[in-house]
Structure formats: structure tokens, C-alpha cells
Amino acid sequence: MELLRLVVDEVWGGDVAHILGDELTMRRWAWRLVPPAVALVVGLGASGCSIGADAADDAADDSADGRWAVRSADDQDLTPPGERKPSPVMTGQTLTGENLELSSLRGRIVVVNFWASWCPPCQAETPALVMLAGRYPQVAFVGVNEKESATVAQGFVRHNEVAYPNIIDRDGTLAARWPGVPGLPTTFVLDARGRIATRVVGGVTAESLGGLLDRLAVER
Incomplete structure (x- = not known):
């Protein structure tokens, strides 16, 4: 946070940093105020955005004690079916006011994407x-907005023409139940039995995620 403030101070002057104030607002505006080369040095545009130390610590503790054995999809691997763990129970209200239970999607491949509107990799993916949601109608896509208001999330969804349901994780409790959400975006792909087949930390691409969905569909 201090490094980010120093960069904004240097590029745009102390008045801007003073007006922006808190870290969340600084992060939301830094990409508009700071030249791209400088922003990369600060690290805002890396593979993911921080969602806070508590969630990262919880995820690390879960992995360390063996409660969750989840393979990251950095190398596009799927966890072998016999090693997959069930996804957590997740229920929430969508941005359209409906209740969504993750368990109701059992029988379909499911993509669960944790995101925030201020996160550049989230915006990019x-x-x-x-x-992909349009290309794979048989796959259920669910977005989980982290720690933003419904108004902000709705604006992002509307601007990007996101048709699949999104729920709000206002205090981060939903993310804390999942195995390893160290930052945003983080995407989990569930098989038709509701088990976690893989995890992608950082932004997905149509090619990488589409390939995973194709390979998972062959299992069924």
C-alpha cells in the first residue's frame, strides 16, 4: 500500500493520493492514473490481485493440514477422478435477487469464478x-464477487454483458470455504459429481479454460 501511494504521489502529486485515501480506492484508480510500465512495477497487473491476508492464511492452513488436495491448473492438469475432493457448500443471492445453491447444479460441469471489478486480471478474463459460457451451454458458470456492493458488481456485469449468475461474497466468508483462494481471480472447475477437478489461480483464457472443459466432458 505504501509503495502504491508513493508511486501515485510521484506521478500525479500528493493531492491525488490524499483524495483517494484508502487502499481499495487507490487500487481502483491506480490503473487510470499510473502509466502501465509503472503499474507493472507496483505489481497491480500481475497474475492476480490480493483479497486480504485472512483469506490467504485460511487457504494455506487448509492446504497444510490436508483437508484440501487441489491441483492448480498452471500446467492445465485435471486432478485424477479418484483424488478429487467435494466442493464446499455454497449458497447466495444472485444479482437478480434469486437464491442459488451450488448443489442444485449437480450433474453438470460447473465453473466457479471469484472476481472483483477493480482487479485488472479479472477485467481481462x-x-x-x-x-465460453455461450459456447458451452451445458456447463454452468457462476461468478462470485468479492467484497463489493451489489451496485458495483451489477455495473460490471452489465458493462461486460455477463449473462450467467453472480452472487456477492460481501465479507469474504464464501471464498474462505474454498481450498486456496490466494487472490483474484481464482477459478474452480467442478466435475458433474460436484468434485473439484482443477483450480486456476490468475486469469483464464478461452483456450486454457476451454481445453479443460473439453477434457472434463470426455470423462462423463
């Missing part, structure tokens, strides 16, 4: 998610 959204068109691919929207395209």
Missing part, C-alpha cells in the same frame, strides 16, 4: 468467460 471476463470476455473469455462470457464467450
Whole structure:
């Protein structure tokens, strides 16, 4: 946070940093105020955005004690079916006011994407998610907005023409139940039995996620 404030101070002056104030607002505006090369040095545009130390610590504790054995899809691997763990129970109200229970999607492959509107990698991957949701109607896509208001999330969804349901995780409790959400975006792919087949930390692409969905569909 201090490094980010120093960069904004240097590029745009102390008045801007003073007006922006808190970290969340600084992050939301830094990409509009700071030249791209400088922003990369700060690290805002890396593979993911921080969602807070508590969630990261919880995820690390879960992995360390063996409660969750989830393979990251950095190398596009799927966890072997016999090693997959069931997804957590997740229920929430969508942005359209409906209740969504993850268990109701059992029988379908499910993509669960944790995101926030201020996160640049989340912004970058959204068109691919929207395209894939249209290309794979048999796959259920669910977005989980982290720690933002419904108004902010609705604006992002509307601007990006996101048709699949999104729920609000206002205090981060939903993310804390999942195995390893160290930052945003983080995407989980569930098999038709509701088990976690893989996890992608950082932004997805149409090619990478589409390949995973194709391979998972062959299992059924």
C-alpha cells in the first residue's frame, strides 16, 4: 500500500493520493492514473490481485493440514477422478435477487469464478468467460464477487454483458470455504459429481479454460 501511494504521489502529486485515501480506492484508480510500465512495477497487473491476508492464511492452513488436495491448473492438469475432493457448500443471492445453491447444479460441469471489478486480471478474463459460457451451454458458470456492493458488481456485469449468475461474497466468508483462494481471480472447475477437478489461480483464457472443459466432458 505504501509503495502504491508513493508511486501515485510521484506521478500525479500528493493531492491525488490524499483524495483517494484508502487502499481499495487507490487500487481502483491506480490503473487510470499510473502509466502501465509503472503499474507493472507496483505489481497491480500481475497474475492476480490480493483479497486480504485472512483469506490467504485460511487457504494455506487448509492446504497444510490436508483437508484440501487441489491441483492448480498452471500446467492445465485435471486432478485424477479418484483424488478429487467435494466442493464446499455454497449458497447466495444472485444479482437478480434469486437464491442459488451450488448443489442444485449437480450433474453438470460447473465453473466457479471469484472476481472483483477493480482487479485488472479479472477485467481481462471476463470476455473469455462470457464467450465460453455461450459456447458451452451445458456447463454452468457462476461468478462470485468479492467484497463489493451489489451496485458495483451489477455495473460490471452489465458493462461486460455477463449473462450467467453472480452472487456477492460481501465479507469474504464464501471464498474462505474454498481450498486456496490466494487472490483474484481464482477459478474452480467442478466435475458433474460436484468434485473439484482443477483450480486456476490468475486469469483464464478461452483456450486454457476451454481445453479443460473439453477434457472434463470426455470423462462423463
